[in-house]
Amino acid sequence: MIKKILIANRGEIAARIIHACKKLHIHTVAIYSEADQDSPYVQLADECYLIGPPHVNESYLNVEKIVEVAKKAELDAIHPGYGFMSENGDFARKCQENGFIFIGPSANIIETMGDKVAARKLMKEAGVPIIPGTENALSNIDEAVSAAEEIGYPIMLKASAGGGGIGMQVVHNDDELIKAFDRNAKRAESFFGDGSMFIEKLLKTARHIEIQVLADQFGHVIHLFERECSIQRRNQKVIEEAPALFLSEQTRLKMGEVAVQATKQIGYTNAGTIEFLVDEQENFYFLEMNTRIQVEHPITEEITGVDIVSEQINIASGGRLTLHQNDIQIDGHAIEVRIYAEDPKTFFPSPGKITKYEEPTGDNIRIESSIREGSNVTPFYDPMISKLIVSGNSRDEAITYLKEALHTYKIDGIKTNIPMLLTVIDHEQFKKGNISTNFVQEYV
Structure with a gap:
């Protein structure tokens, strides 16, 4: 049984996980950035460690630093919560390589389902109905326009990686698609390190x-x-x-x-x-x-x-x-x-x-x-x-x-x-x- 967990997250979800651990008599370890040092969840945990400056790339997305803290705290498992590292296959793999249980699915599953194009294919094979759309990621605007005309406007332009509405936009015609494609691809690249885009038919009043x-x-x-x-x-x-x-x-x-x-x-x-x-x-x-x-x-x-x-x-x-x-x-x-x-x-x-x-x-x-x-x-x-x-x-x-x-x-x-x-x-x-x-x- 897991006896000690590090929560690789912040805010209300960190507090939620800590409360669950307390009911299970599991020792908790919180991490916090300089901006979160007075946050309530930090005081709820049994142990807490400063992870870095406020910016997420230097704190809550710093894989090496989180693993370093986990080793120092001598714990059994890491819970990623949602956001941040929760759907990062590399992080899940790094946890397992260093002897920590990752509280979530396998790294391979995270990576496959995190790629929305690959996930669509896998779900289609599993017999799940999917929205009409492109079968593969789109590499350029010409491919996108051709696919959109075949599917029929209006369509939803989406980033293959990530979520939270980032890189997503409703498009009604070729002109809108031409304006939206590069902008959303660059935004997806900035947030997720992957600018791949795909298209789905827009379902009205869904x-x-x-x-x-x-x-x-x-x-x-x-x-x-x-x-x-x-x-x-x-x-x-x-x-x-x-x-x-x-x-x-x-x-x-x-x-x-x-x-x-x-x-x-x-x-x-x-x-x-x-x-x-x-x-x-x-x-x-x-x-x-x-x-x-x-x-x-x-x-x-x-x-x-x-x-x-x-x-x-x-x-x-x-x-x-x-x-x-x-x-x-x-x-x-x-x-x-x-x-x-x-x-x-x-x-x-x-x-x-x-x-x-x-x-x-x-x-x-x-x-x-x-x-x-x-x-x-x-x-x-x-x-x-x-x-x-x-x-x-x-x-x-x-x-x-x-x-x-x-x-x-x-x-x-x-x-x-x-x-x-x-x-x-x-x-x-x-x-x-x-x-x-x-x-x-x-x-x-």
Whole structure:
């Protein structure tokens, strides 16, 4: 059994992993940059080490330094959280080469699924429906224009590597594609070290639905049902809920079965998420697979009672899943909103000092935060500073609790997206469940 874990991450996800470890009586090691030395998660850990300057390349992406700290701390395993090193195959491989358990899938799986073109091919072979698009990465604009005309506009131009909406753009004609191709390729190269691009047919009014899977090292795979992640801004999720209101029971079960079968066929282990786009007729198509814990995992935990982080650790330790598919039932409804330090109108980051911080409280409220009163929100990292999760017996009840919680959540000193979140959940179309990935663009 794993006895000591280094969390190769920061902020609220580092705190979340530390809390899971404490329940399992596992010793925790945190790393922090100079910008994060006063961050709450650092004080939660049993040990902590300064990893470097604020910039991520010198701290949280510094593989050699992280491995050096791991050796010094004499630990068993490393948990990457999400972002940063979580989908870096080289890092997973380096952990294993140095005798540390990487809490996630194998390096080879991370690399294959991280290449969206390769992932599409693999999922197609596994019998998963895929969106019409290019079979190979596009090397130049002429190839892109030819492919787009064959597929038919509008299309979605995407970076083969990475995620988070980076390098992604909706394109309606040749002129837009010519302008967008080099710009997005260069941005992808800058962020991911890979400027490869590909094209998919744009599904209008689609929903973004993902299936959470757990897979142990003995071939046992289960799913924890779905999450509705359609409320997005700039191709990044803002509000997630579980279960998805509009899915029929037949489609829900079919999506779960397809996700489990694909997970087995590719030899995946640990926690992962298979993401789909679903059209108005409930046809679903593979989007990507995230080979890590997701930001939105708490809503799945709330409706199933499964501690996903603890399951990750158990699987990495060589343990068997003790749950069977029939054990997993949906209980109630949960919604998560991501609180960003950003201007709610422009979505531009809003760094600064938190002068007042008061969290909403209640039995149905869960907060996962990386800040407190007096914290400095720096411009060095993603502007998400907190997650507010509410649960209720029904979706309507959860929305009521969420509205009350957002009104009592006090964060002063910086701008946040709370006004934008309230606008969304107050909208009649959101209340009715008439949502899609275009919702923010159309109504907010």
